[in-house]
Amino acid sequence: MRTSIQVGTIIGIPIRLHFTFLFILLGIIWGFAIGPTWEYRIPLGLGDIEMDPFLRYSLSSIAAILFFFTLLLxxxxxSYIAMKFGTKIHSITLFFFGGLAMMDDIPRNPEKEWRIxxxxxxxxxxxxxxxILTYFGIKTLNLVIYEPVEILVFILxxxxxxxxxxxxxxxxxxxxxxIFRAFLAKRMPFLKATKWAVLIGKIFAVIMAVGGFLANPFWFILTGEIVTGNILFPLLAMFLYIAATEEESATITFATLEGIKVKNVMRIERTSVLEDMPIAELASKMLEEKTAEYAVVNESGELKGFVTFEEIKKLTAEQRHFLRVSDVISPFNSVSDIILEEETAATEALKRMVRNKRNVLAVKGEVSGNFVGIITKRDLAIYIEMLKGSA
Ligand SMILES: [Zn+2]
Structure with missing residues (x-):
C-alpha cells in the first residue's frame, strides 16, 4: 500500500509526504488560527486577536507550511552529515509526528552516529x-509590524x-x-548498547503515554502549571515504543548475521524450474519437494525471474490447468536487484530483500558467474533463529 507521495527532490533526495502528515498540517493550521494568545505566558496562536477569518487562516496556513519547511531542514x-560520511539517503518522509530520513546504512560507528x-x-x-531573536528584535526596537505576523514568528x-x-x-x-547509544557503544558492544538504549527508550515511552495523558509535560516545564494533557502523547509514545522495538530486533538480526555469507545460507538443491513447465506440474513439484520458491530459467539456464507459492495460490483450478510458469513469474527491474554473489554478506541479502520487497534472490558463483543457488527470506529467518539458539 502506498501511504506517501513524492512532492519534490532536494540535493538529490526525494522528499515524500505521508498521508498522516496532512492531518498534522491541518491540526497546526487550526492551532495557529485559534490557539490562545494571551491566556498563558507566551503566545500560542491568534485566537485572542480580532481579525478577518480569511486573513487569520491564510496567515496560519503560511506559518504551518513554514513549519513544515523547518521540519524538512x-x-x-x-541527511547532509550522513551523506558526508558516504551513506546513501533514499528519501525523506514527513509524517504524523515529524520526519524520517531513509538511509541506506546507518553507520555502526559511534563517532559518525552521534554527529548525524x-x-x-x-x-x-x-x-x-x-x-525568537527576530521577535524580540522587533519588540526591543519598537518596530511596528503587523501583530499576528509577529506572534507567528515567535511561535515558529x-x-x-x-x-x-x-x-x-x-x-x-x-x-x-x-546519541545516548553512541555514547554507550564506545564503552560496550554495539548490540548491548542498543539493548540499553532501547530499554531506556521504552521506559520513556511508557512515562510519556501515562504522564502526557494526565498532565501536559511541556506545559509543566514551561510554566510550572499543571494542565490536562491530551491523546497526542500516548499516540506519540506508542509510535516511539514500536519504533524502538523494531530497531532493536533489526540490530539483533544484523548482529547475529555478522560474518555470515550468502553461500552459508543459500539453497543449492530444488532451486529452479524451467519457464515452460505447466503450473499443475509445478504445484505437485512444490508439494513433493516441500518447497515454496523457485528461480525460473530457460533452456540455456538463463535466469528469467522467480515463481513462489504466493502466485500459484491465487490461481483458479482452471488457470492452473492451462498456464505455464512463464505466465506467472514475478518481473524484475534490473538483474542487480535479484542476483547476489555467493561471497556477499548475508545482511546485504536481507537488506536487498527488504528494499526490493522480494522473498527470494538468486545467487551466482563468484568465479564461474553461473547461477548456483537461491536465498529466501524464510531460509534466512530460520538460519537467524538457529544462530541465536546456538549462541
Ligand atoms: Zn532528528
Whole structure:
C-alpha cells in the first residue's frame, strides 16, 4: 500500500509526504488560527486577536507550511552529515509526528552516529533562535509590524526549540536516544548498547503515554502549571515504543548475521524450474519437494525471474490447468536487484530483500558467474533463529 507521495527532490533526495502528515498540517493550521494568545505566558496562536477569518487562516496556513519547511531542514541536516560520511539517503518522509530520513546504512560507528544524530536538533535550535531573536528584535526596537505576523514568528521559533529539546530526550529511536547509544557503544558492544538504549527508550515511552495523558509535560516545564494533557502523547509514545522495538530486533538480526555469507545460507538443491513447465506440474513439484520458491530459467539456464507459492495460490483450478510458469513469474527491474554473489554478506541479502520487497534472490558463483543457488527470506529467518539458539 502506498501511504506517501513524492512532492519534490532536494540535493538529490526525494522528499515524500505521508498521508498522516496532512492531518498534522491541518491540526497546526487550526492551532495557529485559534490557539490562545494571551491566556498563558507566551503566545500560542491568534485566537485572542480580532481579525478577518480569511486573513487569520491564510496567515496560519503560511506559518504551518513554514513549519513544515523547518521540519524538512531538520531532516536535511541529518541527511547532509550522513551523506558526508558516504551513506546513501533514499528519501525523506514527513509524517504524523515529524520526519524520517531513509538511509541506506546507518553507520555502526559511534563517532559518525552521534554527529548525524545531533545535526537535526542543532538545526532546529538554530532556526528557533533566529525566529525568537527576530521577535524580540522587533519588540526591543519598537518596530511596528503587523501583530499576528509577529506572534507567528515567535511561535515558529518556539516550536523549533521545543522540537530540538524533544528530539534530544534520550529515548531511542529519537535523536537523543541515538546519541545516548553512541555514547554507550564506545564503552560496550554495539548490540548491548542498543539493548540499553532501547530499554531506556521504552521506559520513556511508557512515562510519556501515562504522564502526557494526565498532565501536559511541556506545559509543566514551561510554566510550572499543571494542565490536562491530551491523546497526542500516548499516540506519540506508542509510535516511539514500536519504533524502538523494531530497531532493536533489526540490530539483533544484523548482529547475529555478522560474518555470515550468502553461500552459508543459500539453497543449492530444488532451486529452479524451467519457464515452460505447466503450473499443475509445478504445484505437485512444490508439494513433493516441500518447497515454496523457485528461480525460473530457460533452456540455456538463463535466469528469467522467480515463481513462489504466493502466485500459484491465487490461481483458479482452471488457470492452473492451462498456464505455464512463464505466465506467472514475478518481473524484475534490473538483474542487480535479484542476483547476489555467493561471497556477499548475508545482511546485504536481507537488506536487498527488504528494499526490493522480494522473498527470494538468486545467487551466482563468484568465479564461474553461473547461477548456483537461491536465498529466501524464510531460509534466512530460520538460519537467524538457529544462530541465536546456538549462541
Ligand atoms: Zn532528528
Amino acid at each position: 531538520h531532516e536535511m541536516s541529518h 544524530a545531533i545535526a537535526g536538533p542543532a538545526m532546529s535550535f538554530a532556526i528557533g533562535g533566529v525566529f 521559533g518556539f516550536f523549533n526549540v521545543i522540537l530540538a529539546f524533544f528530539n534530544l530526550l534520550p529515548a531511542f529511536p529519537m535523536d537523543g536516544g541515538r
